[in-house]
Amino acid sequence: MKTIAPVLLAMSAILSSNLSAGQASVTLNEFGEFEGKPVTLYTMTNQQGMVAKITDYGGVVVSLLVADRNGKLEDVVLGFEDFPAYEADEGWYGAITGRSANRIKNGKFSIDGIEYQLATNNGPNHMHGGVKGFNKKLWQGTASVTNGEPQLKLKYTSPDGEEGFPGELAITTTYTLTGENGLKVEYHAITNKPTICNITHHSYWNIGGPSSNSIHDQELQMFCDAYNPTDANYIPTGEIRPVVGTAFDFSEPKPIGRDIDADDKQLKIGKGYDHNFVINGKPGTLRPVARLHDSESGRVMEVLSTDHGVQLYSGNWFDGSVVGRGDKAYTHRIAICFECQHFPDAINQPNFTAPILRPGEVYEQTTIYRFSVR
Numbered sequence: 001m002k003t004i005a006p007v008l009l010a011m012s013a014i015l016s017s018n019l020s021a022g023q024a025s026v027t028l029n030e031f032g033e034f035e036g037k038p039v040t041l042y043t044m045t046n047q048q049g050m051v052a053k054i055t056d057y058g059g060v061v062v063s064l065l066v067a068d069r070n071g072k073l074e075d076v077v078l079g080f081e082d083f084p085a086y087e088a089d090e091g092w093y094g095a096i097t098g099r100s101a102n103r104i105k106n107g108k109f110s111i112d113g114i115e116y117q118l119a120t121n122n123g124p125n126h127m128h129g130g131v132k133g134f135n136k137k138l139w140q141g142t143a144s145v146t147n148g149e150p151q152l153k154l155k156y157t158s159p160d161g162e163e164g165f166p167g168e169l170a171i172t173t174t175y176t177l178t179g180e181n182g183l184k185v186e187y188h189a190i191t192n193k194p195t196i197c198n199i200t201h202h203s204y205w206n207i208g209g210p211s212s213n214s215i216h217d218q219e220l221q222m223f224c225d226a227y228n229p230t231d232a233n234y235i236p237t238g239e240i241r242p243v244v245g246t247a248f249d250f251s252e253p254k255p256i257g258r259d260i261d262a263d264d265k266q267l268k269i270g271k272g273y274d275h276n277f278v279i280n281g282k283p284g285t286l287r288p289v290a291r292l293h294d295s296e297s298g299r300v301m302e303v304l305s306t307d308h309g310v311q312l313y314s315g316n317w318f319d320g321s322v323v324g325r326g327d328k329a330y331t332h333r334i335a336i337c338f339e340c341q342h343f344p345d346a347i348n349q350p351n352f353t354a355p356i357l358r359p360g361e362v363y364e365q366t367t368i369y370r371f372s373v374r
Contacts, residue, residue: 023047024177026143026150031055032083034138039083042143044150046177049073050371052150058135059096059154059173060086061203063325064183069298069373074209076299076371078335079325091322092202095135096173097128099158099165100355101200102276102311102344105235107164109347111194111356118164123233130163134199139173151176160193167193169357182370189363197363198342198355200307204315204335207292207299207371210326215314215336216257219293222250224277224310228343229266236344238351240278248275253293256336260314272316272333276309276343283308283353286366290338298373303338305367308346308353311339340367 024046031041034057041062044052051073053063062080065073079094080086086093100118107118107126119130129135139154151174158169171189178184187199206212227248228236243249247259247267260272267273281287289303289310303310314336320329346352357363 024145024148024150026145026152028143031057032087034083034087037138039138040141042141042152044143044152044175044177046150046181047148047179048181050177050181052175052177052183054152054175055083055086056139056141056154057083057086058137059139059175060135061094061175061183061201062086064203066181066207066299066371067373068209074297075325076205076207076209076301078204078206078330081325092128092135094203095201096154096199097202097339098134098171098197098199099129099163099169100126100196100198100347101128101339101341102198103127103234105233105345105348109196111166111196114166116164116166125233125235126164128202133163134158134171135202149176149178165195167191167195169195169197171199173199178368178370180370181372182368184366184368187363187365189357190359190361191357192359194356194358196347196355197357198346199363199365200311200339200341201367202337202339203369204337205292205301206335207301208294208297210328212294212296213331213334214257215333216260217255217295218336219253219295220250220256221253221291222277222310222312223280223288223290225251225280226278228276228278228309230269230275230344232269234270234274234344236276236349236352238349240351243277248273248277250290253291256314257333260333270316273312273314274316276311276341278309278343279305279307279340286368289340292336293374300372300374302370302372303340303367304370305340305365307340307342307365307367309341309343311337311341311344313337313339338369340365
């Protein structure tokens with residue numbers, strides 16, 4: 001392993017492995033300044049030429065360049081040109097979200113008979129870690145090329161009481177650009193008090209590339225036989241409902257837009273898909289979650305995870321008011337999210353597995369976004 005030592009951010013540093021078929025590398029560049037400290041942009045390139053640009057501010061995936069069937073590299077995530085846009089962002093673009101992904105009803109929960117009140121930043125609910133969650137923190141980054149694969153380890157210690165959560169939480173998120181054209185995201189965390197730990201990655205995907213203005217025609221298959229209906233505030237009712245015979249059935253590949261506007265009460269709540277799906281198989285084992293195909297570019301994205309569920313969000317609230325990279329307005333249903341996670345509000349739902357982490361335990365989850373063409 002070759003490891004990047006601390007460097008002056010005015011300079012650029014490169015790690016590369018000596019490979020006959022190609023070179024994997026990591027390049028560091030200055031990206032901005034946050035609270036008087038430099039923000040770094042890490043550019044990771046694998047042997048096949050796939051490129052990920054990730055910053056230590058919020059662990060944000062700024063850019064992911066993936067080849068189409070003709071070998072043309074294009075960005076498949078939404079994002080912004082510069083750091084000030086990410087600092088101002090309120091949509092978790094490409095970020096690590098935590099301590100608790102998704103929603104907690106009224107920002108309240110109890111552990112061992114002690115009640116806690118979290119910040120509420122989504123109507124009455126707590127959402128994605130609060131007002132200043134992990135997406136608004138500067139992480140400590142260490143880059144390397146390990147076994148021919150570029151890797152970035154990001155560390156952050158969340159203090160006891162941050163956003164209302166109990167206990168100090170020490171977390172490491174590791175991004176690896178694999179030799180199989182996968183962006184692997186691994187989480188590892190420990191605590192000194194019982195707390196919630198439920199972390200996800202929040203990229204908005206459009207695998208058609210920058211010229212694609214809608215996900216409606218992209219074909220989606222999900223390896224999820226059930227989902228969680230919600231109330232009007234997007235809090236699960238506690239039901240685990242089979243998808244068969246509903247607009248939520250992606251057991252066989254179908255265009256995302258085929259049933260998205262169906263006469264279904266659940267779809268009308270969020271103007272489309274904004275629900276947790278139950279991943280088939282045993283939590284803790286890496287297994288398929290979803291497969292997305294764009295026929296025009298030929299790109300295929302497979303999602304795999306060890307987690308319990310996945311929030312499918314179909315960009316229902318994009319209205320063009322946010323302008324991203326290349327001065328592109330992000331309009332209605334321009335992108336989709338696959339947020340692997342514990343079920344929303346699981347801490348308050350006796351029917352769900354509570355995401356409680358205790359001293360002496362280790363939180364570990366892995367999600368992979370893997371690309372190919374056909």
